Amino acid sequence: MQIQTVRLHDEDAKIIYQETAGLAIITIHRPQAKNALTAKMWRELESLASQSLQNPKNKVLILRGAGENFSAGSDIKEFHAMSLEQAEQAFIEMERTISTVENLPLPVIGVINGPAMGAGLELALACDIRIGSDKAKMGIPVGKLGITLNNRFAKRLVDLVGPSATKDFVFTGRMYKAEEAFHAGMLNYLVAEKDLTKFMIRMGKLVAGMSPDSLLAVKKSVQQCTESTPALWQGATPFVSQNDFAEGVRAFVEKRQPQFKRPQS
Template identity: 35%
Template sequence: MQTVLFDVVEDYIGLLTLNRPQAANAFSVELLKDLNDCLNQIEKHDHIRVLIIKGSGEKAFCAGADLKEREKMSDDKVVETVKRIKETIHRIESLPIPVIASINGAAFGGGLELALACDIRIASTQALLGLTETSLGIIPGAGGTQRLARLIGPGKAKYLIFTARRLTAEEAYKYGIIERIADRNKLVETVLAEASIIAENGPIGVQQAKEAIQSGLNTDLKSGLEIEEQCYKKTIPTQDRIEGIKAFKEKRKPHYKGK
């Protein structure tokens, strides 16, 4: 069985599905390989404007590392596998297009670290989230200590990581970890609707906005404003910008081509 599925829906939206429902979509060595193979396709795809990542089944988005598989690994192999997870998650974060995590159920450990690398997180009312590694005697090793602290602040991140607390969707929303909550039966519909709104906007503009935000967060305000200026300049000579102005004048919906 293919552990990761990829398809293009509604023309411009990519749908990537972690497909190990019997193992809570946990990161096995095989899943990591299949996920990287799918990312190779996505990185070469010219027409995708938004990517959705979801887990198959109804119980889990991704439960993190496959602990049964890890139990049989040597210490060196464990370190190597965690590094592979971190590198894979970084690839997802580095995609130029917006990525939405559709969190249908449990997102623990590496599963939440994956979601934190996405640009937007939408969770069902049944979702449970947490960086629970300290309860296993380890720490988040695929970017969780860094991304969570940047997202919600160091104090709250330390509290959640030190306590290994599991949050409901409502609690995660109040912490600022997720951007929206959807009814369990309407999660797919809600995520697709949000992805469609993004896909209708100018793709070059959206990508440059992502670049400005991502790169700007890693520097001081003055440098961030310079990055924003450079990203803005990249939108000026595009056909999309002319189309946007023309559509506004003609009071119609713009038809962007990503050029």
């Protein structure tokens, strides 16, 4: 087994990369921040996902979070020190990482043992198959942050749960618990936490035993079936609101309710 640990800030902030028996396994490890990813961590995650292709023995990529979290998404406190332009660029880089995982020419299995929130949810949805434990929670509570859910972010949710449920996620900030997420199609499998690692490895080996050509072909075919016309991406919605983002992030850091103002018409 090959194990590579990339430390990004301190002893508790790292991304662990492993290779074993045809499986590449990436573990996000930042327990003190619910596995929230900084801009540097997003870039490193993209690099490690691409690295999984370098070993021809790798047949499947497994993506998981350490402990009882998948990922709380991006580090909101980091945004507090950014300008709007810097924050928008950070989201663009984040989307590039998520798209890299989504378009990887390997099957990607996401393992959700706890909350997958915001961009963490988007990262989970970019996986081809998602295995959840009974502690899984999934939501995208961006309404209090002035994050405007770019078209690509929205599409991943719409493809799985439909337009109305997608709007409900943002309008109300609701979160699906494990059973709700499973029945909504956001989780493909739901297993007890104690069985999660064993099931993850068994599923990874099962998929790895299939024809690589068949797996890649169906991945491309499904993507083509769900792709929208290029017009959807013309004039795409920005990721951050010019009016509300700064106040939303400030309120998050100050642990208070945001005071948004309706824009003048």
